[in-house]
Amino acid sequence: MKRLPALDVLRGIAILIVLVHHYVPEQYRPSLFWSGVDLFFVLSGFLITDILLKNVNSKNYYQTFYIRRAARILPLYWLLLLLFWLVMKIEPEMLGSSFSMHLPFWSYLTFTQNFLYSARNFWRDPWLDVTWSLALEEQFYIFLSISVKNLNKKYLAGLAAILILVAPVLRFFTDSPLASYQLPLQRADSLMIGVLIAILWQSNDGQAFIHSHKKYFLFALPVFFLGIAYLFKINAGIGLPIPHFMLAFFYADLLILALVSSPEKPGLLFGNKFLGWLGLRSYGIYLLHKPFRIVFVTLLSGFSIALEPWVSILLTCILLFVLAEISYRLVEKPIMNLGHHFKYQKIPPPALSLENDG
Numbered sequence: 001m002k003r004l005p006a007l008d009v010l011r012g013i014a015i016l017i018v019l020v021h022h023y024v025p026e027q028y029r030p031s032l033f034w035s036g037v038d039l040f041f042v043l044s045g046f047l048i049t050d051i052l053l054k055n056v057n058s059k060n061y062y063q064t065f066y067i068r069r070a071a072r073i074l075p076l077y078w079l080l081l082l083l084f085w086l087v088m089k090i091e092p093e094m095l096g097s098s099f100s101m102h103l104p105f106w107s108y109l110t111f112t113q114n115f116l117y118s119a120r121n122f123w124r125d126p127w128l129d130v131t132w133s134l135a136l137e138e139q140f141y142i143f144l145s146i147s148v149k150n151l152n153k154k155y156l157a158g159l160a161a162i163l164i165l166v167a168p169v170l171r172f173f174t175d176s177p178l179a180s181y182q183l184p185l186q187r188a189d190s191l192m193i194g195v196l197i198a199i200l201w202q203s204n205d206g207q208a209f210i211h212s213h214k215k216y217f218l219f220a221l222p223v224f225f226l227g228i229a230y231l232f233k234i235n236a237g238i239g240l241p242i243p244h245f246m247l248a249f250f251y252a253d254l255l256i257l258a259l260v261s262s263p264e265k266p267g268l269l270f271g272n273k274f275l276g277w278l279g280l281r282s283y284g285i286y287l288l289h290k291p292f293r294i295v296f297v298t299l300l301s302g303f304s305i306a307l308e309p310w311v312s313i314l315l316t317c318i319l320l321f322v323l324a325e326i327s328y329r330l331v332e333k334p335i336m337n338l339g340h341h342f343k344y345q346k347i348p349p350p351a352l353s354l355e356n357d358g
Helices: 005-023 031-054 061-090 105-109 113-120 131-150 153-173 177-182 185-201 204-212 214-233 241-260 273-280 282-302 309-339
Strands: none
Touching: 005 031, 005 241, 005 273, 005 282, 005 309, 031 061, 031 131, 031 185, 031 214, 031 241, 061 105, 061 131, 061 282, 061 309, 105 113, 113 131, 113 177, 131 153, 131 177, 131 185, 153 185, 153 241, 177 185, 185 204, 185 241, 204 214, 204 241, 214 241, 273 282, 282 309
């Protein structure tokens, strides 16, 4: 699929929500700003399914998909783990509570930390705790790549619909809010609604249906906003059955509106250059924003520099964006380009026989 700037804007919105949630003091931020990850999940469900469906008949379907995903995910992730290990050996006070609260390293290397965080029912591991969502997405990639390869679109859509409905039920019967927030089946509604949209978007009839009903998706936004306003009012927390379900549909509606937005006239939201820039660098910002803030605050205290909280937040964001730009240009983009040297190899159609019957 040709790159759509509007989808980068959605990524930018998601990472901005994450930054507000983790940087702004609790008394000043809206309660629902823990939901940036929900938007990332909806986007991932759509984008990964779109890639897999387009290349499902390739001879090297699994190899190319996993190599490209590894080129996107692993370099910066491994660099973060290496940096964590070095700081732990050299200057452990810069790790904050991660020094004593981190999980065994094998869980980060095997992308199983979401299970371990849920099992111990404790999360605060500031350098590395955001990687739970990365682990969940890796588990989703494996599940989805196998499902797309072995199911036709009808059965894939049916499986997605079932999992969307099952997820809030599982959250209801899960005792731990943290487990409800971090386990794959409990979070399937956000991921699988993106899958459904991708299946619909794959066909010309599906795209025509979405475009012709654009006004209904616009009309749905105020309705969703009322539901979101209610969640704000009740101070909804993570892991509850209904809030994540409502947010999945709200963010799915935004995704659909992004897909049908005009690249020539995207409007104030989907044409926002800053949000698009954030979106392209959102992976680096997401992985680095918590450890960077800990190190920055530790360094300031070491030099006996006290900044006003809002000045500190603004300065941290500016320096974080500079770091993210460096990461994107020197680490992420070059290795992604290497990954894209691995092409999906289409299976050629069978040759037609030129011999006459009889």
